[in-house]
Amino acid sequence: MRRCPLCSGELEEKTVTHPQEYKGRIIILENVPAEVCRQCGEVLLRPDVLERVQGLVWSESAPRRIAQVPVYDLAEVT
Numbered sequence: 001m002r003r004c005p006l007c008s009g010e011l012e013e014k015t016v017t018h019p020q021e022y023k024g025r026i027i028i029l030e031n032v033p034a035e036v037c038r039q040c041g042e043v044l045l046r047p048d049v050l051e052r053v054q055g056l057v058w059s060e061s062a063p064r065r066i067a068q069v070p071v072y073d074l075a076e077v078t
């Protein structure tokens, strides 16, 4: 059983939705296999998964769909 590097909590195999910044835009990747900490929620991607994520992002291939993403600015919150 692998442990979380931040809090030593138990890691659980899950598929996650992973946001990735690329050329100033946010790209969302769905169904990414990851290890998620049960304690603090830290998401860890294995190096081979990270490589596949980067390969897909850099290929700039047509996305499955385009989603609208809400943007908030913390500086506007008083």
Ligand SMILES: [Zn+2]
Pocket: 004, 005, 006, 007, 008, 009, 037, 038, 039, 040, 041, 042
């Ligand atoms: Zn943790």
